[in-house]
Amino acid sequence: MSEIPGDLKFLKSHEWARVEGDGRVTVGISDHAQGLLGDLVYVELPAVGDHVDAGAACAVVESVKAASDVYSPLAGKIVEVNSALADKPETINEDAYGEGWLFVLEADDPEQANDLLSPDDYAALLEEEEH
Numbered sequence: 001m002s003e004i005p006g007d008l009k010f011l012k013s014h015e016w017a018r019v020e021g022d023g024r025v026t027v028g029i030s031d032h033a034q035g036l037l038g039d040l041v042y043v044e045l046p047a048v049g050d051h052v053d054a055g056a057a058c059a060v061v062e063s064v065k066a067a068s069d070v071y072s073p074l075a076g077k078i079v080e081v082n083s084a085l086a087d088k089p090e091t092i093n094e095d096a097y098g099e100g101w102l103f104v105l106e107a108d109d110p111e112q113a114n115d116l117l118s119p120d121d122y123a124a125l126l127e128e129e130e131h
Contacts, residue, residue, distance in 0.1 A: 009116035017073040076105035
C-alpha cells in the first residue's frame with residue numbers, strides 16, 4: 001500500500017484535501033484511487049469561480065478503464081485549477097499527492113475538514129476494502 005501523507009484528510013470516495021491554513025483547500029484523488037483507475041487519459045476540472053457543495057461531483061478523471069466523478073470534500077469557491085493536467089493527466093498517476101492535485105477551493109467553512117477521514121481512518125478503510 002502506498003504511503004498516505006499525514007497532513008491530508010480524505011473522503012470515503014478517495015478524494016484528499018489539504019487545508020492550507022488561509023481558508024484554501026487543495027483537492028486531489030488518492031494514490032489508491034489512481035491505482036484502481038489505471039493510466040489516466042483525460043481530466044475534466046471545474047471552472048475557476050464555480051461554487052461547489054461538499055460531497056458534490058465537480059470534476060471527472062478518465063482512464064482507459066473507466067471514468068470517475070471527483071467529489072468536493074468541502075463547500076466553497078474554486079479559486080485555482082491544475083490546468084497542466086489537460087496536457088498531462090498521467091501526472092496524477094505519477095504524483096497523486098503532489099503535482100497531481102486537481103483544484104483549490106476557498107472553503108465556506110474550513111472547519112468542515114474536521115468531519116473528513118484522518119489518514120489513519122482512510123488507511124483502515126482501504127484495508128477493509130481489500131478484505
